[in-house]
Amino acid sequence: MTEAPRLGDHPALDLLNTEARVQGQTFDFWTSHQDVLRWLAQSGVAPTGKQAAPADLLQWGRELRAVVRDLVTARKQGTRLDIEALNHFLQPHLTSPQLQRDGDGHLVLTRVARGDTTASLLGPVAEAAAVLLAEGDFDLVRQCEHEDCVLWFYDRTKSHKRRWCSMALCGNRHKAAQFRKRGSGTSAEIARASVRKSTKA
The missing domain is CATH 1.20.5 (Single alpha-helices involved in coiled-coils or other helix-helix interfaces)
Incomplete structure (x- = not known):
């Protein structure tokens, strides 16, 4: 399976980049529930291994992507955001504090997901998108300048002159x-x- 590019330098933008343009045609890297689960695991927000994907993960993953795309585009254009659709993904994303040990055996306080499986899996990505919209510098949120590319990225270069995905x-x-x-x-x-x-x- 072809993997989605990891060129966005932000999880919310990498989410958008799971849909690209290939030879002038839209190409979706997510065609199954397992595709979405694999992407989430590679993003560090889902367990790795042979976990079964929820039956509605593809549907809601694509829906979240569409919502975030609309919001990022509107924020970039300076138009008013309709935030309720994103809040729909944030509200059921519940976490609770948990005391754990890190790799060196030191105690660390972390937060773990609770509640519905699909909401737990997609919640961290929705939260990353919310943080980007609220706190991101949208002068540095850009779309690749190539006419046949739709990929997004966060320009973290020192000169802030990045033009390409x-x-x-x-x-x-x-x-x-x-x-x-x-x-x-x-x-x-x-x-x-x-x-x-x-x-x-």
Whole structure:
């Protein structure tokens, strides 16, 4: 299975990037409940292993993604946000404090999810989206500038001049397109010069 790109530098933006554009067509990396569960495990918000995915995880995972996409787009455009849909995912996300030991045996206080399984799995991602919307610097929340890419990222570079989801992918595609355009222009100039020369002759 093809894995969704991890280029967003923020869990909420990585969520949006589970839907991409490939050769001009929308491509969904989530086609099954297990796809969503695997992505959540790789994001560190679900247990790894052979846990069975809830039967409604794909439906609600896609719904959360659509809600977050609308909110991020609206926040980026500076329009008023309809936050109730996201609150629908946040309200059943219950956690409780739990005392645990870390890898060195030291006591640490953590919070663990409670309640409905689907809400427990998606809740941390919904919370990450809420934090981004409330506290994120949206001058640094951007969409890749390549015309055939819809991926989002949080620009954490020192210069804050990041333009591409990945320089190795869209950055190089842009450079190649510019090179071809310059080559095409040169060929056209040569052709026009040849026509002018033959006309004078």
